[in-house]
Amino acid sequence: xxxxxxxxxxxxxxxxxxxxxxxxxxxxxxxxxxxxxxxxxxxxxxxxxxxxxxxxxxxxxxxxxxxxxxxxxxxxxxxxxxxxxxxxxxxxxxxxxxxxxxxxxxxxxxxxxxxxxxxxxxxxxxxxxxxxxxxxxxxxxxxxxxxxxxxxxxxxxxxxxxxxxxxxxxxxxxxxxxxxxxxxxxxxxxxxxxxxxxxxxxxxxxxxxxxxxxxxxxxxx
Amino acid sequence: xxxxxxxxxxxxxxxxxxxxxxxxxxxxxxxxxxxxxxxxxxxxxxxxxxxxxxxxxxxxxxxxxxxxxxxxxxxxxxxxxxxxxxxxxxxxxxxxxxxxxxxxxxxxxxxxxxxxxxxxxxxxxxxxxxxxxxxxxxxxxxxxxxxxxxxxxxxxxxxxxxxxxxxxxxxxxxxxxxxxxxxxxxxxxxxxxxxxxxxxxxxxxxxxxxxxxxxxxxxxxxx
Amino acid sequence: xxxxxxxxxxxxxxxxxxxxxxxxxxxxxxxxxxxxxxxxxxxxxxxxxxxxxxxxxxxxxxxxxxxxxxxxxxxxxxxxxxxxxxxxxxxxxxxxxxxxxxxxxxxxxxxxxxxxxxxxxxxxxxxxxxxxxxxxxxxxxxxxxxxxxxxxxxxxxxxxxxxxxxxxxxxxxxxxxxxxxxxxxxxxxxxxxxxxxxxxxxxxxxxxxxxxxxxxxxxxxxxxxxxxxxxxxxxxxxxxxxxxxxxxxxxxxxxxxxxxxxxxxxxxxxxx
Numbered sequence: 001x002x003x004x005x006x007x008x009x010x011x012x013x014x015x016x017x018x019x020x021x022x023x024x025x026x027x028x029x030x031x032x033x034x035x036x037x038x039x040x041x042x043x044x045x046x047x048x049x050x051x052x053x054x055x056x057x058x059x060x061x062x063x064x065x066x067x068x069x070x071x072x073x074x075x076x077x078x079x080x081x082x083x084x085x086x087x088x089x090x091x092x093x094x095x096x097x098x099x100x101x102x103x104x105x106x107x108x109x110x111x112x113x114x115x116x117x118x119x120x121x122x123x124x125x126x127x128x129x130x131x132x133x134x135x136x137x138x139x140x141x142x143x144x145x146x147x148x149x150x151x152x153x154x155x156x157x158x159x160x161x162x163x164x165x166x167x168x169x170x171x172x173x174x175x176x177x178x179x180x181x182x183x184x185x186x187x188x189x190x191x192x193x194x195x196x197x198x199x200x201x202x203x204x205x206x207x208x209x210x211x212x213x214x215x216x217x218x219x220x221x
Numbered sequence: 222x223x224x225x226x227x228x229x230x231x232x233x234x235x236x237x238x239x240x241x242x243x244x245x246x247x248x249x250x251x252x253x254x255x256x257x258x259x260x261x262x263x264x265x266x267x268x269x270x271x272x273x274x275x276x277x278x279x280x281x282x283x284x285x286x287x288x289x290x291x292x293x294x295x296x297x298x299x300x301x302x303x304x305x306x307x308x309x310x311x312x313x314x315x316x317x318x319x320x321x322x323x324x325x326x327x328x329x330x331x332x333x334x335x336x337x338x339x340x341x342x343x344x345x346x347x348x349x350x351x352x353x354x355x356x357x358x359x360x361x362x363x364x365x366x367x368x369x370x371x372x373x374x375x376x377x378x379x380x381x382x383x384x385x386x387x388x389x390x391x392x393x394x395x396x397x398x399x400x401x402x403x404x405x406x407x408x409x410x411x412x413x414x415x416x417x418x419x420x421x422x423x424x425x426x427x428x429x430x431x432x433x434x435x436x437x438x439x440x441x442x443x444x
Numbered sequence: 445x446x447x448x449x450x451x452x453x454x455x456x457x458x459x460x461x462x463x464x465x466x467x468x469x470x471x472x473x474x475x476x477x478x479x480x481x482x483x484x485x486x487x488x489x490x491x492x493x494x495x496x497x498x499x500x501x502x503x504x505x506x507x508x509x510x511x512x513x514x515x516x517x518x519x520x521x522x523x524x525x526x527x528x529x530x531x532x533x534x535x536x537x538x539x540x541x542x543x544x545x546x547x548x549x550x551x552x553x554x555x556x557x558x559x560x561x562x563x564x565x566x567x568x569x570x571x572x573x574x575x576x577x578x579x580x581x582x583x584x585x586x587x588x589x590x591x592x593x594x595x596x597x598x599x600x601x602x603x604x605x606x607x608x609x610x611x612x613x614x615x616x617x618x619x620x621x622x623x624x625x626x627x628x629x630x631x632x633x634x635x636x637x638x639x640x641x642x643x644x645x646x647x648x649x650x651x652x653x654x655x656x657x658x659x660x661x662x663x664x665x666x667x668x669x670x671x672x673x674x675x676x677x678x679x680x681x682x683x684x685x686x687x688x689x690x691x692x693x694x695x696x697x698x699x700x701x702x703x704x705x706x707x708x709x710x711x712x713x714x715x716x
Binding site for chain 1: 510511512545548549551552553555557558559560561562563572573576577605607618621622625
Binding site for chain 2: 059060062063064065066067068069071072075076079153156157158160161163164171174175178182183184185188189191192195196199200
């Protein structure tokens with residue numbers, strides 16, 4: 001079967017899978033951002049107990065592989081009474097996994113804000129919350145965008161694993177097509193191209209654009 | 222802890238530990254391939270040939286932007302389509318090796334670029350060949366900053382080996398899946414697998430951090 | 445380490461209460477004693493300059509007054525009330541965060557590296573404190589800010605971000621920002637040390653203008669001896685965490701009594 005004919009026949013299934021992948025990606029990013037912010041800030045808290053919780057979360061999710069986490073959340077968590085549909089398990093696990101990596105980025109970005117900014121905010125008698133919200137976090141946001149862009153790509157790649165708990169994403173559909181047709185080069189090759197297009201020509205440019213916007217807000221552009 | 226069967230645990234532990242050995246072999250083998258191939262990728266992007274630089278650059282970007290799982294499937298299944306049979310182990314090692322070679326090439330490039338321009342000029346001034354310059358001047362200085370990244374990716378490879386279970390490599394995840402399916406019990410196998418991963422990756426990561434700090438201190442002024 | 449706090453009054457009372465009082469203040473970093481039982485009074489409206497070699501503790505004095513550092517022993521009073529401590533059951537205990545915030549509102553500070561907020565314009569920097577902390581409306585805050593920016597000669601640059609301003613311009617905005625909080629005490633920590641020589645006078649003339657405002661008590665750490673002579677009511681020479689010598693500019697600079705003061709001044713003259 002020539003490639004164009006292959007594409008025509010299976011474009012519907014590729015599209016279905018891609019939409020699911022995008023859904024998984026978007027939701028996982030939301031989870032990751034929230035998890036990274038919360039745990040990153042918790043890790044810098046004054047109370048040891050608060051720090052400890054964050055450290056446990058970060059070390060567990062960074063110390064085990066995403067696949068193991070997916071299987072565990074899908075097969076073992078129900079035994080503890082928490083059952084979720086596989087779509088939810090998918091993006092939740094991916095988000096939590098990469099949120100743990102994001103926590104380090106959050107910490108690094110906040111610590112990269114010059115000490116003088118903390119002192120100036122204190123000299124103006126701002127409360128801790130005001131200082132974080134109005135002075136530190138806006139500047140940390142600019143610092144975090146470049147490495148966060150890389151993390152976004154990793155999240156996109158991570159979503160491919162949800163196929164292994166039978167979520168009907170791009171990876172899953174591609175595998176089905178391969179099982180049906182044995183046209184592995186066409187099937188997997190097309191999937192590779194689709195992921196590549198998203199990573200290189202959508203995620204990365206959007207992150208670069210965000211970086212430029214934030215830099216301008218800081219007056220650096 | 223919800224009905225944890227201790228005797229079942231002892232029963233399956235030997236099998237899981239044996240599989241863990243396989244996991245380490247796969248990780249180690251993949252890492253060796255990645256370290257060597259990564260250097261090739263890095264150096265290929267520094268040749269005078271614009272074409273070669275461009276092709277390798279795009280290849281590295283492509284590999285880094287697409288999922289490892291997909292690459293594993295591609296390499297395992299595409300071969301037979303054109304008559305080339307690859308064992309799961311071979312396909313797995315090649316896929317992991319290629320994938321992480323792309324990452325390591327970036328680490329190497331960072332290390333090489335951190336070597337001051339003056340070193341190149343000094344080497345040129347005493348008429349060292351390009352090969353000798355790399356081997357005796359540049360790479361020794363590029364290595365310390367690169368080691369941190371290299372260590373991180375070793376841990377990363379180790380955590381990615383479960384993906385090989387999907388093409389039948391008999392590593393940890395594969396063993397856990399089999400045990401789970403055979404006994405209809407997933408709690409113990411999956412939890413133990415998670416614990417084994419933690420038991421290996423946490424101390425390794427901690428050691429790497431200590432190593433990096435010591436290295437930084439040894440190098441003194443450089444960041 | 446408990447100290448005998450009974451020697452420190454709960455409040456300064458009577459006539460001529462100093463605006464700032466350091467009573468027996470000690471600060472250590474590990475084994476290093478940076479301030480050693482410092483006693484210093486500053487009366488309301490006084491302009492005191494602190495000079496001395498690096499490591500003498502002069503910057504620490506300002507930073508402790510701004511609560512950027514904690515003290516190890518002794519008490520600092522601002523406007524008659526303790527800053528570093530607070531009253532509890534008739535005794536002095538270490539101040540909690542709420543008390544610090546209350547007293548801190550009377551103090552403002554300008555830094556060597558300006559520390560303007562880069563993501564806000566000059567005007568934005570100056571209305572931030574009044575709006576967020578003092579609760580002024582945007583209109584009120586902007587009115588006050590524009591007045592002050594005008595005072596420091598930066599009104600036309602009000603919509604510029606700090607990255608577009610020169611060092612001298614940034615420092616002037618920083619002064620306006622601090623003044624917008626209407627502090628009773630202003631601290632200047634080497635505010636000209638990071639500036640190119642040509643623009644130093646921009647900043648010193650602004651400070652000179654402030655000296656004429658009777659209500660403002662000012663403490664300045666500087667290397668600009670000539671400027672200190674011009675505007676100070678009193679100059680303190682610090683050495684090894686203590687006041688080695690102090691007096692009016694004429695007394696200290698022209699007629700130093702202690703040997704260390706003489707050595708320092710002649711070294712500074714050499715450098716100039």
